[in-house]
Amino acid sequence: MRKRTKSYTIVAIVLVLILGGAFIFRKSLAVLAFDIFLSDQVENTLQEKSYKPLKEDITTPKAEPIALQSKPFSVLLLGTDQRGNEPARSDTMIYAVVRPKESKILLVSIPRDTYTEIIGKDKKDKINHSYAFGGQQMAKDTMEALLDHTINYYTTINFVGLRDAVDALGGIELPIQKDIVNKAADHEKFTIKANQSIYDGTDALNYVRYREDSDFNRTKRQQVFLDQVAKKMMNLNQLANIPELLDIMGTNLQTNMQPKFIIDLAKQLLSGSEVQISSYTVMGENMRLNGVSYEKANEEDLKFAQDLIDNWMNHSISTYSLLMPEDQKTTK
Numbered sequence: 484m485r486k487r488t489k490s491y492t493i494v495a496i497v498l499v500l501i502l503g504g505a506f507i508f509r510k511s512l513a514v515l516a517f518d519i520f521l522s523d524q525v526e527n528t529l530q531e532k533s534y535k536p537l538k539e540d541i542t543t544p545k546a547e548p549i550a551l552q553s554k555p556f557s558v559l560l561l562g563t564d565q566r567g568n569e570p571a572r573s574d575t576m577i578y579a580v581v582r583p584k585e586s587k588i589l590l591v592s593i594p595r596d597t598y599t600e601i602i603g604k605d606k607k608d609k610i611n612h613s614y615a616f617g618g619q620q621m622a623k624d625t626m627e628a629l630l631d632h633t634i635n636y637y638t639t640i641n642f643v644g645l646r647d648a649v650d651a652l653g654g655i656e657l658p659i660q661k662d663i664v665n666k667a668a669d670h671e672k673f674t675i676k677a678n679q680s681i682y683d684g685t686d687a688l689n690y691v692r693y694r695e696d697s698d699f700n701r702t703k704r705q706q707v708f709l710d711q712v713a714k715k716m717m718n719l720n721q722l723a724n725i726p727e728l729l730d731i732m733g734t735n736l737q738t739n740m741q742p743k744f745i746i747d748l749a750k751q752l753l754s755g756s757e758v759q760i761s762s763y764t765v766m767g768e769n770m771r772l773n774g775v776s777y778e779k780a781n782e783e784d785l786k787f788a789q790d791l792i793d794n795w796m797n798h799s800i801s802t803y804s805l806l807m808p809e810d811q812k813t814t815k
Contacts (some may be wrong), residue, residue: 502635527730529742536739537620551585552748554798557632558740559623560590561614561639562675562691562705563671573614573622574642578630580795583748585802588713589795590706591671591788594698598796599629609777613710619737629785632792636740640764642691644686644735647713648728654681656712663693667681670694698778699766706762717730763791763808787811 503628510809562575573595580589595611602624604616611627619637649655659682663675673689677680682690691708694701716728738745752758765788769776796807 489558506788525729526746529745530728531779532733533736533738534740534742535619535737537623538758539620540739552744552751554584555582555796556579556635557581557792559619559637560627560709561619561622561635561637563614563639571729573611575612575702576610576622576626577705577709578626578634580792580794582795583751585751586758587802587805588710588758588759588760589791589793590762591791592706592762593626593629593703593780594702594778596698596766596776596778597765597767597780598772599625599631599780600627602628605768610760617741629780631789632796636738638738638740639676639736640732641735642688647731649682649684649687649712651728652712652715652754654683655687655708655715656680657682657687657690657711658707659690663690663749665689665693673706680704682792702764704760706764710760710762712786713760763788763809784811 557577558581559581560575560577562572562577563573576593576595578591578593582588582589593610595609597610598607599610600606600610601610601613601616601621603621603771604613610625610629614622617624619639622639625635656681659675659677662677665671665673673692675686680684687708689712691701691705693704753792764814765780767780767784770779789808793809794800
């Protein structure tokens with residue numbers, strides 16, 4: 484009897500050690516499982532549906548992706564408002580800097596009505612028109628000129644498609660403390676109830692598209708939305724849903740990042756520390772030209788945005804020396 488009790492004790496100790504080890508190394512185990520069971524499927528889906536290189540990528544191919552990304556890189560995030568076959572404009576334009584080694588991301592948002600030179604069109608207009616005029620390439624060229632920094636990659640997301648992806652994720656959290664009501668005569672009517680624990684895809688889409696307040700607030704909501712989606716997708720419980728999410732997104736997701744690069748980057752971020760996102764918005768002042776309303780970018784904000792990008796893109800800058808949005812001396 485004493486021997487049997489001793490055996491049970493040994494078994495119990497072994498189980499505790501195994502389970503404890505599985506918990507401690509759960510990220511590594513999840514990444515291993517993803518690598519074994521899902522990575523090929525995800526890579527094929529991205530290759531067939533989402534990988535859309537620009538002309539410059541074809542004429543001057545980027546270097547082959549590496550397993551461990553250590554240097555910062557930049558991505559132009561474009562959120563479009565296209566429905567069906569109608570012409571699309573970029574409802575969201577964000578210059579993102581990714582520092583994969585530290586699991587840090589900087590989002591610099593440019594309000595859609597910002598008045599700037601449209602590169603390749605030889606005219607000034609609202610920056611979001613650049614996508615309507617010349618797709619991702621013209622949007623990229625225009626953003627590079629405005630912020631005086633090159634862009635390594637682009638990613639375009641159709642928010643209508645993202646609505647279904649949010650539902651597949653089981654909804655997301657949103658900091659809505661007061662009902663949001665879109666009621667203007669020429670706008671789509673909707674109401675988003677405040678203080679819900681989880682918001683579905685329709686509410687989330689309406690949250691980022693709500694336009695009956697300042698363009699600055701709209702841009703901040705888009706940053707919050709992307710932050711919450713990123714946190715939900717980085718949850719280890721969502722790994723098994725990745726193929727389904729990519730199928731849902733389909734052609735609503737386009738990028739010139741090679742599929743292998745995306746997979747290696749995702750595994751790196753999953754196995755690292757929690758992703759931290761910092762956001763900054765270039766504010767502007769309302770101006771009218773020929774009866775059309777525009778936003779004139781604040782020169783001090785624009786310069787600070789350029790300094791932020793320059794600082795974050797410098798791989799020799801340590802985490803503790805990164806310039807942060809709140810470091811700007813002026814008061815918003």
